[in-house]
Amino acid sequence: MTAAGTAKTCILALDQGTTSSRAILFDRRGIPLATAQEEFPQITRTEIIRTQPAGDAPAEDVAIVEHDPEAIWRSQLSCARRVLESSGTAAEQVAAIGITNQRETTILWDRTTGQPVAPAIVWQSRVSAAICGRLRAQGIEDDVRRRTGLLLDPYFSATKIMHLLETIPGLRSRCEAGEILFGTVDTFLIWRLTGGRVHATDVTNASRTLLFDIHRLEWSDELCGLFDVPRAILPEVRPSSGSFGATDATWLGASIPIAGCAGDQQAAAFGQGCVRPGDAKTTYGTGAFLMFSTGHEPVASRHGLLTTPACTLADGRPPAASAASYFLEGSVFVAGSLVSWLRDGLGMIGHASEIEPLAQSVEDSGGVMVVPALTGLGAPHWDPFARGLMIGLSRATGKGHIARAALESIALSVADVVDCMQQDAGVSLGRLRVDGGASSNDLLMQMQADVLGLPVERPAVLETTSLGAALLAGLATEFFADHAAVDEARRVERVFEPRVAEGDRARLLRRWRDAVERSLGWARQA
Numbered sequence: 073m074t075a076a077g078t079a080k081t082c083i084l085a086l087d088q089g090t091t092s093s094r095a096i097l098f099d100r101r102g103i104p105l106a107t108a109q110e111e112f113p114q115i116t117r118t119e120i121i122r123t124q125p126a127g128d129a130p131a132e133d134v135a136i137v138e139h140d141p142e143a144i145w146r147s148q149l150s151c152a153r154r155v156l157e158s159s160g161t162a163a164e165q166v167a168a169i170g171i172t173n174q175r176e177t178t179i180l181w182d183r184t185t186g187q188p189v190a191p192a193i194v195w196q197s198r199v200s201a202a203i204c205g206r207l208r209a210q211g212i213e214d215d216v217r218r219r220t221g222l223l224l225d226p227y228f229s230a231t232k233i234m235h236l237l238e239t240i241p242g243l244r245s246r247c248e249a250g251e252i253l254f255g256t257v258d259t260f261l262i263w264r265l266t267g268g269r270v271h272a273t274d275v276t277n278a279s280r281t282l283l284f285d286i287h288r289l290e291w292s293d294e295l296c297g298l299f300d301v302p303r304a305i306l307p308e309v310r311p312s313s314g315s316f317g318a319t320d321a322t323w324l325g326a327s328i329p330i331a332g333c334a335g336d337q338q339a340a341a342f343g344q345g346c347v348r349p350g351d352a353k354t355t356y357g358t359g360a361f362l363m364f365s366t367g368h369e370p371v372a373s374r375h376g377l378l379t380t381p382a383c384t385l386a387d388g389r390p391p392a393a394s395a396a397s398y399f400l401e402g403s404v405f406v407a408g409s410l411v412s413w414l415r416d417g418l419g420m421i422g423h424a425s426e427i428e429p430l431a432q433s434v435e436d437s438g439g440v441m442v443v444p445a446l447t448g449l450g451a452p453h454w455d456p457f458a459r460g461l462m463i464g465l466s467r468a469t470g471k472g473h474i475a476r477a478a479l480e481s482i483a484l485s486v487a488d489v490v491d492c493m494q495q496d497a498g499v500s501l502g503r504l505r506v507d508g509g510a511s512s513n514d515l516l517m518q519m520q521a522d523v524l525g526l527p528v529e530r531p532a533v534l535e536t537t538s539l540g541a542a543l544l545a546g547l548a549t550e551f552f553a554d555h556a557a558v559d560e561a562r563r564v565e566r567v568f569e570p571r572v573a574e575g576d577r578a579r580l581l582r583r584w585r586d587a588v589e590r591s592l593g594w595a596r597q598a
Contacts, residue, residue: 102561221379332545343540
């Protein structure tokens with residue numbers, strides 16, 4: 073009870089994603105009480121960029137993806153207000169706020185006015201491909217990978233910052249003078265919610281910038297020097313479960329502690345209870361993101377996968393005594409966005425939910441194979457110039473075959489990453505935990521179990537990214553009394569068992585890998 077006698081009945085999770093913002097209220101059992109969601113515009117285009125340092129190198133077609141930071145802020149604030157109003161919940165009843173977010177997306181803004189200096193550069197954007205090529209030619213990639221666990225790729229924040237510093241006149245001097253702040257989306261939201269009083273991020277988001285040493289768990293002066301990024305713009309790094317200040321009372325009607333912050337994939341892993349070596353989860357959203365627990369020591373991948381820290385508590389410990397401190401991570405850039413493309417780009421369906429019955433209208437894909445490389449390929453290929461491919465078409469091909477092949481391609485992309493993770497970690501996966509919007513698709517989940525040859529476990533709360541943020545905030549404020557209470561909030565709804573014969577599975581994987589090979593490097597221009 074507060075001094076005024078108002079009981080704390082819930083945690084507010086703010087889940088800022090790539091295509092929409094969401095707010096969810098959770099009770100002490102981890103059950104969602106109310107949800108509000110709002111899409112915001114995507115700004116996309118392609119540019120011809122010379123991505124290699126050599127003067128005679130060919131120019132290449134590069135995908136540019138941006139967001140308006142003000143649209144992110146407006147949509148997230150609107151969702152927070154709407155979920156409180158629709159549930160009849162007063163701000164005074166909210167014990168804390170937990171924030172989870174699209175990672176790597178880069179925002180620079182004016183410290184005094186709060187106004188962004190440029191559009192947010194989204195994690196999907198390949199705008200800094202030329203910078204990565206230049207840095208790679210300087211021979212720094214091995215050092216960067218050793219310190220950060222990441223690849224030298226346009227996916228991550230540092231080269232996005234470099235792009236802004238190199239293309240906006242006067243920006244570097246303003247950054248060096250302390251006039252400009254950098255943040256991933258969590259940092260921008262925290263700064264806005266606290267009225268500019270807190271410029272902070274957490275370990276999981278910091279680890280995705282190429283500027284954070286994952287062994288020392290701190291910003292690296294050496295990395296800042298390699299990327300020529302002024303240290304003055306970086307936020308303070310805080311534990312994932314702990315204090316990030318409190319909201320300005322004008323935003324939601326009362327001041328609410330912000331007590332949890334984690335990048336979307338680490339938040340989902342925590343929400344799924346991936347705490348022991350060999351635990352793994354996939355979140356199906358715009359992309360598909362896999363996290364594989366490896367224990368208290370970081371594991372360097374031999375397959376181009378990433379090494380990334382887990383969430384931390386206020387005393388620096390991982391969020392349970394037996395928890396994994398590090399993950400191997402693989403990213404499939406296109407998952408749910410493939411279904412969106414079939415809807416918006418091809419007009420095959422009117423709503424995303426129509427993809428499952430359309431795919432079920434045929435017994436199989438009729439020999440059609442789709443490679444969903446709409447923005448290049450992530451792990452394990454890391455080819456920004458791969459492009460989407462549809463092969464095996466015949467006069468007998470119909471919409472149902474294409475829909476089924478599209479869903480199959482998502483499951484196959486995930487299977488490739490799981491195979492690499494098991495090899496790198498030296499640990500066999502016993503089951504795959506799944507979450508995110510597309511995990512509600514029963515056909516896709518059955519396909520996933522079939523191509524893996526493993527059980528696929530779906531939780532009762534599909535939005536485990538939001539649940540993870542809520543659990544982190546609830547632990548920090550003792551809304552959840554202990555880790556036993558957190559465990560009780562994680563419940564399984566259904567397990568999908570594999571149904572296909574091993575020989576059929578092996579043939580499908582061979583055909584898939586042949587199709588992927590044909591898509592690689594397609595966007596390179598002579």
